[in-house]
Amino acid sequence: MIKAKTLTLGVAMGLAMGPLASAADYPSEPIKIIVGFSAGSSIDTVARIISENLTKSLGQPVIVENRTGANGMLAATAVAQAEPDGYTVLFSNSSSITVNPTLFKDIQYQPLEDFAPITKVVATPFILVTNPDNERTENVTDVASLIEVARANPGDLSYGSAGIGNLIHIATELLSQKTDVEMTHIPYKGAAPMEVGLLSGEIDLAFDTPSGMPQIEAGKLTPLAVSGPDRWPGLPDTPTMMEAGIEEFDVTFWTGVFMPAGTDPEIVDTFYEAIVAATEDPATRAKLELQGRPVVPTPEQFRAEIEQETATAAETIEAAGIVISQ
Structure with missing residues (x-):
């Protein structure tokens, strides 16, 4: 997907003087987390738990903004089209990233082209x-x-x-x-x-x-x-689908973090490391565990997981003949 961007005179001058975002100084201004679901939803709750921790660890306000609509697609589109400077972040879920691109033909973003995946925060089985x-x-x-x-x-x-x-x-x-x-x-x-x-x-x-x-x-x-790869702590005697004999069955709903494609890899790494530290903080982790299992794959691992999940979703949707009128 090609993003249409307008260069203002100020941005053009910034390009002439140097990079728009310096990884060495990141972050030097407030960071906005955009959530595509309503306040109080599980994904919104996770975003606010993390933002509270990051505000302290990064030394800049990390603000959550709810931009609801179209099963998370409005928020995802907004972040896909944002400047890749590390100051606009998407907290999204597995449906918006791995399912929507298969179901909706007029979708305005392609996850692995328009985003820099950072990590998951929590994953929860059915x-x-x-x-x-x-x-x-x-x-x-x-x-x-x-x-x-x-x-x-x-x-x-x-x-x-x-x-x-x-x-x-x-x-x-x-x-x-x-x-x-x-x-x-x-x-x-x-x-x-x-x-x-x-x-x-x-x-x-x-x-x-x-x-x-x-x-x-x-x-x-x-x-x-x-439905996940591991037993759920609250149900230690209940097997996973794979333990029950259903091969290669791993379906979880997760909250993941993304920045626009083209974001400086050093900024991505800084944000990733801050999230890892947040999940290791006992107070923050205790809050996250009420929402799911904290899990923080590297950006590379997360990208590979998205590729696999998207392929599985596409195959399942096609075989089942699932169609959504648009």
Whole structure:
């Protein structure tokens, strides 16, 4: 993607005098973090936890600005088109970065072309759950028995999601494709109403978020597996999908950090190191752990993970025939 930028006289003079942003002096002014979701959302919460720490460690105000709309795409587009000087930062999620480019044909950014990936901050798995009071799944105790029921009754079992093309939708389609079973998709307007549908028996299974832990602890939902590469601390006896026999199944929703492409690598490294230090601070880490598992891959590792996740999402979406009208 080619970015259209306008050179003002001031910028032109700055170019004549030297670089717009000096890595040696970074940061020398306030830093703006743009979040594409509303205040109080999980990604907004993570951004504010980190900004509080960075304000102290970097010696400059780190301000969070919410720019909502289009499933995070408005914020991502704004940062993609910002000056690559290290003072405009995007906090985004896996859907906006790895799923949206496949679903939306008129998207105004391409993640690996228009951003310099910095790192993840937290990663959180989904929890595959059923309702033990639902007669269609009352004998389901693990992933294998769920697949057995689904195969015996093609299309009869229904699963929920937080919307068409949502990461929960893609995770369940990936399960269907890997196990060659047919289930019926029931989309909801968010994970909370999806969980209500699961508890009422309106749907039979779902990849829930950890917000469903109280229902699991109360025995109202049965956890079968978690979708990430590691077991969830709150469910030490619940296997991962891969431990349950589903090969190469790793679907997590994460909060990640990006700067515009072309940002000085030294600035990227400075910001990355500051985030790593923040996750190692006991008080900050304790707050982050309420949102997910703190994880900070290097910029190079993060880029490689995005490439892999995007490829998996694209293959799953194409195989499932998921289409969003635009």
